[in-house]
Amino acid sequence: MAPNDDVNVMSLHRLAHARAGDKGERLNLALFAYDPRHYDTLLAQVTEARVQALFAHRGVSRVRRYPLPGLAGMNLVLDDVLQGGVNGALNLDGHGKTLSFLLLGMEIAMPATHRE
Amino acid sequence: MTFLLGSGAGFSGDRTDAAIPVVAELIRRGQPAALLFETLGERTLAAAHRARHDDPDAGFEPLLDELLEPVLDDCLANDIAILGNFGAANPAGACERVKALAERAGRADIRIGHVQGDDIRSRLSRIDLQRWEGESGEMPGEEALISANVYLGAAPLVEALAQGAEVVVTGRVADPSLFLAPLMHHFGWAWDDWDRLAAGTMAGHLGECGSQVSGGYFADPGLKDVPDLATVGYPIIEVEEDGSLVVTKPPGTGGCVTERTVKEQLLYEVHDPSGYLTPDVVVDLSDARVVQIGPDRVAVSGIRGRPAPERLKTTVCYAGGWQGEAEISYAGPNAFGRARLAAEVLRERLTFRAPPELRSRLDIIGHASVFDSDTGDLQRHTVGQENGDYRLRLAVGHPERRWVERATQELLALYCAGPAGGGGVRRQFQRRICTASYLVKRSDVEAFATLYDTSQNDDRSYGHGAQ
Numbered sequence: 001m002a003p004n005d006d007v008n009v010m011s012l013h014r015l016a017h018a019r020a021g022d023k024g025e026r027l028n029l030a031l032f033a034y035d036p037r038h039y040d041t042l043l044a045q046v047t048e049a050r051v052q053a054l055f056a057h058r059g060v061s062r063v064r065r066y067p068l069p070g071l072a073g074m075n076l077v078l079d080d081v082l083q084g085g086v087n088g089a090l091n092l093d094g095h096g097k098t099l100s101f102l103l104l105g106m107e108i109a110m111p112a113t114h115r116e
Numbered sequence: 117m118t119f120l121l122g123s124g125a126g127f128s129g130d131r132t133d134a135a136i137p138v139v140a141e142l143i144r145r146g147q148p149a150a151l152l153f154e155t156l157g158e159r160t161l162a163a164a165h166r167a168r169h170d171d172p173d174a175g176f177e178p179l180l181d182e183l184l185e186p187v188l189d190d191c192l193a194n195d196i197a198i199l200g201n202f203g204a205a206n207p208a209g210a211c212e213r214v215k216a217l218a219e220r221a222g223r224a225d226i227r228i229g230h231v232q233g234d235d236i237r238s239r240l241s242r243i244d245l246q247r248w249e250g251e252s253g254e255m256p257g258e259e260a261l262i263s264a265n266v267y268l269g270a271a272p273l274v275e276a277l278a279q280g281a282e283v284v285v286t287g288r289v290a291d292p293s294l295f296l297a298p299l300m301h302h303f304g305w306a307w308d309d310w311d312r313l314a315a316g317t318m319a320g321h322l323g324e325c326g327s328q329v330s331g332g333y334f335a336d337p338g339l340k341d342v343p344d345l346a347t348v349g350y351p352i353i354e355v356e357e358d359g360s361l362v363v364t365k366p367p368g369t370g371g372c373v374t375e376r377t378v379k380e381q382l383l384y385e386v387h388d389p390s391g392y393l394t395p396d397v398v399v400d401l402s403d404a405r406v407v408q409i410g411p412d413r414v415a416v417s418g419i420r421g422r423p424a425p426e427r428l429k430t431t432v433c434y435a436g437g438w439q440g441e442a443e444i445s446y447a448g449p450n451a452f453g454r455a456r457l458a459a460e461v462l463r464e465r466l467t468f469r470a471p472p473e474l475r476s477r478l479d480i481i482g483h484a485s486v487f488d489s490d491t492g493d494l495q496r497h498t499v500g501q502e503n504g505d506y507r508l509r510l511a512v513g514h515p516e517r518r519w520v521e522r523a524t525q526e527l528l529a530l531y532c533a534g535p536a537g538g539g540g541v542r543r544q545f546q547r548r549i550c551t552a553s554y555l556v557k558r559s560d561v562e563a564f565a566t567l568y569d570t571s572q573n574d575d576r577s578y579g580h581g582a583q
Contacts, residue, residue, distance in 0.1 A: 017340055017376060019333070021385030024158070024251045024553050030383035032376065034339075057493040066389050070405055070418070071379050077387045083490050086159045087551045088436060090477040090511040093486040095159075102487050 006112050013104035016042060016073075020100040025082045027096045029103050032073035039072040045108050046074065054106060055081050055099075076103070119302050120149035121295050121319055121353040124200075125183055126326025128160040132182035134326060134350045139187045141352060141366035143194050150298035151191055153183060153200030154291045154324040158431060161288060162549040164204035165263045165433045175206035180213050188214075189221045192282055199273060199284040199294050205263065207231065207287045211568040214283050229276025229284040233563030236430065236556065237264045243560040248429060248553035255552070256434035262549060263433040266556060268563045269395030269424070271307075273297035276565035284565070288431065290394050292320025295353070303357050313397035314421025315359030321392075321399075322363055322381055322416065323353045329363055329381040330412075331371025344370025363414045373412040382406065382416070395428050397421040427555035434552070437515035440545030442527035443481075444538045445507045452500035454535040455480050455508050459495075461534055462510060465526045474514050474523060481507040507540075513548065520545045 015038050018031045031046065033039045048063045055063070061080040068074055086094040093099075122142050124135035135151060142149040155177045156164075168175025177183070180202050191198050203210040211228050218226035236243070241258065265288035274297050276284045286294070299305065299316040307313070322329045327348045335342040342348070349369025354362040363373050382404065386392050392399040403418040446455040459478045466476055478492060479485035483500035500506065512523040524543045531541060 013339070017336065017380065019380040019384055021383075023385055023387075024248065024551075026251075026387065028383065028385060028387055030380060030386070032379050034376075057489045057491075059489065064388075068383075068389060068402070068404075070403060071382070073379060073383075075383050075386060075389050085551075086157075087162050087433075087549060090439075090475060090490055090513060091486060091488075092479065092481075092509070092511075098486045 007109040008112055009107050009109050011104065012046065012106040012108050013101070015108060015110075016104065018100040018104055020095075020097050022082060022086060022095045022097070025080050025085045027078045027081050027099060029076040029078065029100055030073060031076060031103065032071060036072035039069065041108065041110065042074065043067060046106065050106065051076055051078070051103070054102065059083065117357075118147050119299055119355045120145060120147050121298065121323055121355060122149060122151045123323045123326045123350045123352075124151050124153045124187065125155050126324065126328055126350075127157060128155040128177055128179065130155070130326055132179055133186065135183065135187045137366040137369050138350050138352060139190050139196065142196055143190060148302055150197040150199060151187065152294045152323065153198070153202055154294055154326070155179075155183075156201040156204055156288065158551050161204060161265060161431055162433050162551050164206070166547065166549050168205045169262065173209055176204045176210035176213065177202035180210060181217065184214065184217055188217055189223075192218070192221070192223055192226065197277060197282060197284065197298055199286070199297060201286045201289055201291070201294060203231075203285045203287045205287065207285050210285045214285060215568065227280050227282050228568035229273070229279060229281025229565050230568045231268065231272045231276060231284060231286040231289065231563070231565045233272065233561060234265045234268050234286070234288040235263070236266055236561065237261070239560070240264045240432070244557055245430075246427065246555040248555055251553055256432070256550075260434040261432065262435060265431050266561050267395055267429045267431075268561070269293050270297040270300055272563040272565045274300045277301040279565065279567055281565070281567065285568070290396070291324040292317045292394055293396055295320025295323055296396055299355055308423070310397055310421030310423060311419070312359040312421075314399040314419045315361060316355065317394050317397055317399055317421070318382070318401075318416065318419050319353045319355050319361045321384075322378065323351050325381060325384060326350050327371060328384065329377055330365045330373050331377055334377050334380060340376065342370075342372055346370060361416055362409065363416065364412055373414050375406045375408050375414060378406050378414045378416065393425050393429075395424060397424050427557060428561055430554045430556050432552045432554060433549050436548040436550030437513060438517045438520040438545055439511070439513045439548040440520035440524040440543070441509065441511050442524040442541065442543040443507050443509045444527060444530055444534070445505070445540040446535070446538055447505040448537070449503050451504045451506050452480070452483065452502055454537060455506040457535045458508050458530050458538060461530070462526055466523060469526055470519055470523050471514070474512055474519055476510065476512045476523065479509040479511075481509055485509065517545070
């Protein structure tokens with residue numbers, strides 16, 4: 001990664017939008033760049049390893065990422081993060097619907113030349 | 117000629133006035149059309165079985181009257197077929213309600229298609245089951261088993277339309293199959309024309325959640341603004357004979373149909389985009405394209421299909437003991453400290469007032485809740501604002517009601533015995549119905565449709581052994 005004085009750290013929320021969906025204990029997070037020119041940045045930084053780390057406290061067992069260049073986005077599939085799922089969880093949000101915004105809180109390093 | 121698919125609802129609990137502008141636009145256009153109500157999910161199927169367990173006449177969509185009454189007359193008068201999985205756990209009960217609504221509208225001669233065969237509860241122990249790959253738990257014992265419903269495909273719905281059904285009532289069918297069925301009936305596509313089946317299925321996938329494709333569940337003020345969300349228009353999907361499709365919505369309604377709204381819905385609840393499994397076709401979205409072609413008009417192309425999977429997904433509902441929740445608020449100076457102390461007191465009380473197998477979770481709403489784990493990792497490693505407005509929530513689960521009652525009563529007792537200034541306790545507990553997913557062989561499923569008047573209501577064995 002570039003030295004700190006060359007990058008702006010910003011929330012993924014400024015660069016991309018997302019929606020969560022659930023089936024059983026499996027969650028999918030569909031993530032799309034607002035500007036297709038940022039797709040490569042997302043691909044480089046929203047990695048399976050970083051998503052796994054972000055959801056580690058939820059007990060995620062596996063993250064798979066499916067890049068979709070034609071849509072300037074990706075589909076992230078997380079196993080075992082719902083701690084019981086919609087009909088078994090103690091969490092208020094058994095669906096995990098709010099978790100798209102946990103993802104969007106991820107920090108992204110953008111070149112300092114980037115202007116929102 | 118273009119066929120129009122109008123969405124009337126995207127889940128059980130959706131807006132009951134949503135279908136009115138959709139039907140008005142379908143009539144104005146005068147093209148062949150159908151209206152689809154998708155009101156059944158993993159959560160609502162379990163709820164429907166719980167309702168039928170308590171009352172054998174219940175178990176279909178509780179809002180059925182409110183959803184259908186405003187549009188039934190217009191649809192019947194304009195040859196707009198209505199298809200809905202609002203039969204839920206009791207399709208025959210829903211058929212009876214639809215018949216009563218039609219009689220009230222002067223159409224006692226209504227033809228109602230009754231789709232059956234999704235309920236395989238009585239044969240479950242004799243058929244070959246595979247656990248769905250996304251789950252790992254054990255199969256519940258026979259005594260806990262409540263229901264088993266297969267995700268049927270479009271075929272029995274097409275059969276109902278071919279019999280002349282004006283309203284088609286189903287239980288568990290795959291959501292997009294509700295939309296694919298009228299396309300198959302209208303265009304006469306072959307059942308192995310995989311690309312067209314995939315396009316029709318994705319038309320359904322885009323429409324099945326109602327306004328989720330047209331501005332609902334999308335707004336993020338300042339970043340993703342949506343006009344007039346209070347009157348958001350539900351989608352109309354235009355489908356051509358060659359499988360090309362355009363997503364739009366009725367004029368004069370709120371919301372918006374943009375590349376962004378369509379993309380979010382395109383991948384909703386999809387796992388591997390190159391192999392989205394439905395009973396009718398395996399859809400490949402790898403080369404899907406989403407293009408704005410006009411205001412509130414988005415074309416979706418590049419969808420491919422391949423042969424349908426060998427097995428069908430089945431949702432099994434089983435008794436999951438009891439669950440309970442209780443909450444108390446702390447606000448003003450040192451609210452976070454008081455809420456956290458209350459949580460510590462409860463944790464300590466539960467170690468000697470409840471059995472060790474009690475599942476429990478404590479949230480401090482306003483600080484860390486829905487993002488947190490059951491073990492409270494986020495809550496422990498972060499500090500809230502000293503002065504705030506926090507609500508401590510206890511959630512518990514146990515096979516026996518008494519322990520759920522006892523645990524939630526411990527939160528109630530914070531009124532007198534907890535930290536200062538706690539208020540607004542709410543407490544509730546209920547039976548929990550859990551779900552698990554399996555795959556069954558197609559040869560073990562017999563799906564069919566009959567016109568309701570000639571069908572027999574043979575579901576009286578419901579609920580046997582399910583306590």
